[in-house]
Amino acid sequence: MDFKKLLRRNETALIIAIVLLSVIIGAKSPEFYSLANLFDIFRSSFVQLLFALGVLVVIISGGIDVSFPVVGIFSGYSAVVLMKHFDWNPGNVSLPIALAIVIGVILGALNSIAIASFGIPTLIATLGTSGIFRGIMLTFIGSSFISDIPAALDKFATADLLKIQPAEGTLARLHVLIIPVVIITILVSLMLNRTMFGRSVYALGGGVEATRRLGISIKRTQAKVYMFVGGISGLAGILYVSLQRKANPYDLYGSELDIIAAVVLGGASIMGGYGTVFGTVLGVLLISLIKGNLILLGVSGSWQRAAIGALLLIGITVQAINESKKAKNRRVSTSDEVAG
Amino acid sequence: MSTLLTAEYGVENIVKSFGGAKALSGVSLSVKSGEVHCIAGENGSGKSTLIKIMSGVHAPDTGLIRLGDKSFTKLSPREAVHEGVQVIFQDFSLLPNLSVAENIAIPTYISENSRFFSKSKTKEIAANALDLIGVDIDINASVTDISIASKQLIAIARATNQGVKMLFMDEPTTALTRKEIKHLFEVVEQLKERGVATIFVSHKIDEIQEICNTITILRNGEVVADGIMRDFKRDSISEAMTGLNVSETRIAPPLKKASTKVIEVRNLITKPTFLDISFSIAPGEILGITGLLGSGRTELAEAIFGQYPIDSGEVIVEGESIRLNSSPAALKAGIGYVPPDRLTQGLFLEQSILRNLVAVGVDQYQSRGKRLSKKRLAEAGEKWIKDLRIKTKNSLNPVTSLSGGNQQRVVLAKWLAMNPKLMILNGPTVGVDIGSKREILEIIRDRAQEGMGFLVVSDDIPELIQICHRVLVIKNGQISKEFNESELDEEVLYKELS
Incomplete structure (x- = not known):
């Protein structure tokens, strides 16, 4: 790949943005450059990244899912409620994680039915189900804050892979989740690039009719996509509960802005068909950086949301501009072809 | 190859109505392998319905579809593909966001029912398919970045790769330049030599005359004329298509002398x-x-x-x-x-x-x-x-x-x-x-x-x-x-x- 192409890639722009922002923040407050802060950024990115990977797959398929935060907290909260109700107290976190994933997949399947079977536009379908899921959770499962979550989940919050005490400053803790999250990230990338399901997702985002004529089942692909988002959101939800050490059914609501912004900034086309896991990882890091550290620049919390909203719009605008530039280049290049 | 050479594809007495309106009333046609057959007709003459019936999109009310030595009273799209029927649609049905190689190779994976996808295998399949029809296109390019003519050739390569025996081309030359049309015809000639039965649907009479061996002309859902291309003159084709005597003489009005310019x-x-x-x-x-x-x-x-x-x-x-x-x-x-x-x-x-x-x-x-x-x-x-x-x-x-x-x-x-x-x-x-x-x-x-x-x-x-x-x-x-x-x-x- 030549240098010019590399420069034009979305990932390159993101890396530049991340470095630039780090330099600015670091110049103003040197404590930014600490291992502890780096590990904190990671920690706050785990859940975001899992959600984002789910959203990435939906966006590539040409759809959108706005129900994932509700699916996440529904799954995490319900798993905790179930465990407390039946007094399950396992020694490790595999049971709650499995429970949450199963619940997430079931909710995702309901989205699949709305979208694949009834053909409801994805935004409307998931907007509708997110209202329904939230209502069901608050009415039938519970609406109260649970602070004494099962011991295994609570303990997992402080399961550190590494603890490094620098000569001065705060203790840097790298959470053990880094390993599974990296593995899942790689697996999602492999799924998108090395399986027929993954290629079908790209195909679907490129054009429904052409995909159907290739012999790919639209309904089956869509159904799998929304069940996948459901499952990964369930996982993200229970990990969120564990890391927070409390289960609050009102949490995560509204976090779709951050996640969708991260995925779109990562280069996934909102029209479908394009997007990479690497771009999404960078997008999530950028958003985490803004959320966690803009405050060091003296930017207040309420402005962070505006900043992320603005970034989302900038990301989409850049996509639109690139698209029209490409279209223009194509015309000129066909003229050249004949001329030459 | 020998079975291919003698194979015949076609329909017999196809009748198809849509909600009372008869789209086809008793249409028969037959194409031999290695032959280029033209279906000519105006819009609404039943051309597209016929393509859809032969490719399994619609089921006929009555009549038979013959593909080689098999006969069907109705056909599913999957069966049609299995029997070697392929359609090059006017929009080519390519995915703009995928590479040329992927567009060609994906159906192969699907017919193999494979779960996994390999980049090197994809490139190999695509390169072979393009080679087979004698076309040179960068298989790593994204489909967005290539010309319409190349897109069409990719669609043909993809069809060939799926073991095409009968190929429909629906108005294939509409967006092509003269030079590209020439190239397309060379590819069609190659398919012909390999024993593919090609059905060419077009409005453009000079092109039909250039490439087709046999012709069926449809009007209002009926065959009004068919036979060997050589026996048809330009005027007789358009007359059969329209039912009118449409001439292509000059109709420009005499130009009055004017000193002004618009x-x-x-x-x-x-x-x-x-x-x-x-x-x-x-x-x-x-x-x-x-x-x-x-x-x-x-x-x-x-x-x-x-x-x-x-x-x-x-x-x-x-x-x-x-x-x-x-x-x-x-x-x-x-x-x-x-x-x-x-x-x-x-x-x-x-x-x-x-x-x-x-x-x-x-x-x-x-x-x-x-x-x-x-x-x-x-x-x-x-x-x-x-x-x-x-x-x-x-x-x-x-x-x-x-x-x-x-x-x-x-x-x-x-x-x-x-x-x-x-x-x-x-x-x-x-x-x-x-x-x-x-x-x-x-x-x-x-x-x-x-x-x-x-x-x-x-x-x-x-x-x-x-x-x-x-x-x-x-x-x-x-x-x-x-x-x-x-x-x-x-x-x-x-x-x-x-």
Whole structure:
């Protein structure tokens, strides 16, 4: 790949943005450059990244899912409620994680039915189900804050892979989740690039009719996509509960802005068909950086949301501009072809 | 190979109705492997229904589909593919976001039922498929970045790769240049040698005559003529298709001497698209502009209408220089523009025929108080439907309910309603059948006689010869030659083009 192409890639722009922002923040407050802060950024990115990977797959398929935060907290909260109700107290976190994933997949399947079977536009379908899921959770499962979550989940919050005490400053803790999250990230990338399901997702985002004529089942692909988002959101939800050490059914609501912004900034086309896991990882890091550290620049919390909203719009605008530039280049290049 | 050589594909006595309307009433046809068969017919003659039945999209009411030694009373799309039936759709059904290699190879993975996907295997499959039809295209390129002709070849490579025995090509040459058409025909010849039965659907009679061995002509869902291509003359094909005696003689009206010009274009430059283009059009004159795809002919039409940037130059309408790069200014000066892609650029497809007819210059129908007068709108709409012989039962039906030729008339009417001084028509009869084409050209002629100036941009040389007073050939952004009325000749024009 030549240098010019590399420069034009979305990932390159993101890396530049991340470095630039780090330099600015670091110049103003040197404590930014600490291992502890780096590990904190990671920690706050785990859940975001899992959600984002789910959203990435939906966006590539040409759809959108706005129900994932509700699916996440529904799954995490319900798993905790179930465990407390039946007094399950396992020694490790595999049971709650499995429970949450199963619940997430079931909710995702309901989205699949709305979208694949009834053909409801994805935004409307998931907007509708997110209202329904939230209502069901608050009415039938519970609406109260649970602070004494099962011991295994609570303990997992402080399961550190590494603890490094620098000569001065705060203790840097790298959470053990880094390993599974990296593995899942790689697996999602492999799924998108090395399986027929993954290629079908790209195909679907490129054009429904052409995909159907290739012999790919639209309904089956869509159904799998929304069940996948459901499952990964369930996982993200229970990990969120564990890391927070409390289960609050009102949490995560509204976090779709951050996640969708991260995925779109990562280069996934909102029209479908394009997007990479690497771009999404960078997008999530950028958003985490803004959320966690803009405050060091003296930017207040309420402005962070505006900043992320603005970034989302900038990301989409850049996509639109690139698209029209490409279209223009194509015309000129066909003229050249004949001329030459 | 030997079984392929003797195999026959076709249908027997196919009847198909849609909600009471008979689309096909007892159609039979047969194609042998290694043969190129033409299905000719106007829009609505049943061509597309027949393709859909043979490829398993629709089931026939009665009749048989024969594929080699197997017979089917109905066929699923999957069975059709399994028996080697492939269709090259007009849009090629390619995925723009995937690579050339992926577009070719994905069906192979699907037929193998494989779960995994390998980049190297994909490239291998694609390279082999392209090799097989003797085509050289970068398999790593994204489909967005390649020409229409290449897209078509990719679609053919993909079909071949799926073990094609019978290949449908639905109007394959519509968007191709002469050179590309030649290349396509070479590929078709290769398929022929490999024993593929090809069914070629087209409006363009000279192409049909060039490539096809046998022909079936459909009209109103019936076979009106079939046989060996050699036995058909140009006129007999169009007569069979339309049921009318449509001649292609010149219909351009005599040009009155005029001292004024409707439009003068002086030294138009936009690098690298045009390098210094100048011409003028007199009242009542029909000027043709032709050139290969990518020569700048479409851009020139758009530029005069203010939709393609002009770096320098002058456009003068009736003596007054107009502001460049602004379609409102062009409109105001009295220039009308009918784009080539009427489906996306010229029509509000879901809206009613009436609303489309009055969409341009809707201000004319205001009553006092700036409100639109429904009565005046309806009157104007009905007048246009009558004047342009638009075939519809109800002007409130959506435009999509009309055939291609009638849709094009709606676009024309929409602009004629403004009574422009200069009308730019870009590909006025693309995708329009012969009967309608004739009528559209007649509409142009009648308006020209009333003094309207026309700029007709087209790659249909016979059409330009039929209607134009003068033809300019554009090459590499410049006017390479101008042909006067007496110099208009198909052979000469084609020669100048290539």
